[in-house]
Amino acid sequence: MPPRPRRSYDQFCAAARALDAVGDRWTLLIVRELLVGPRRYTDLHADLPGVSTDVLASRLKDMEQAGLTTRRRLPPPASAYVYELTARGRELLPVLRALAAWGAPGLAERRPTDAVRAHWFALPLLDAVSPEAGLVEVRLEEGEFHVRIGEDGSVSYGDGAAPGEPDARVTLDAGTAVELGRGVLSVAEGVRAGRVAVTGEGALAKALRGG
Template identity: 80%
Template sequence: MSRLRRMPRRRSYDQYCSAARALDAVGDRWTLLIVRELLAGPRRYTDLHADLPGVSTDVLASRLKDMERDELATRRKLPPPAAAVVYELTERGRGLLPVLTALARWGAPALEERRPTDAVRAHWFAVPLMPVLAAC
């Protein structure tokens, strides 16, 4: 007799509130940082993992599956000669740009001093500039 594998119950606030529903989709650790990475365009899994220091491969894979399920991101295979699988934001996922921009502005005062353990990627500084660049 084969056992059917049960999918774990999706975590939810179970509140009829738009903020709670939004957090159901993007409130898990790493999700908004994956969105940040995908705002620049399609990315391979290995590139996402390299630019998200500290995320485990299990967590990254899980978040990407969740983001696909919630229609924030999609996965597609590039045609030859690349023949690589990439992840990219859907229109709904790209709609998170103002959220990330506001969060980046809110968090900017915390950047006064860099900690020795802080990772840095130059493209991370582009998020607050994206709305300005889009207007040009």
């Protein structure tokens, strides 16, 4: 089956070209999910509440056509297909970080219909939990995610507990995570207020506790 034609703004403009690729509803949220690593279709559907199966399948095809994602089959015994970002797709991390920072004030109040996943807090918290190189595990009631900060300042994150022993564990609630993401509270201030717990003895844990 030939790829279906993509809609375009037909404007010789960098912003328009970008929106040609990622401007459709759900596309950037799919990128958000794939930034944590390869995901199966069922995993994506579970963590994108509200998206229909038809729309999700269509967006994934469009993203593959645009060179943002690839699909590959896991070796036995899994033998399942997973979707993952290409290098071009991973370049959208700073775009998502900027959007999360811009949208953080909108989280002042959680609506009754709002779904929540722990790893959705990763984007707004990347700056707050990365003062030093190392591996941080962040724990909320809703679940866990982990952040890796490279010696070169590169940052990546993943869903679930840290792979191996982290340099620091940060435990907090969703309300505190929102305040950290908005920049109105630091991790060290949260520790002093008894709202954040940081365990670990290395440089990263000490920096998070404020020295």
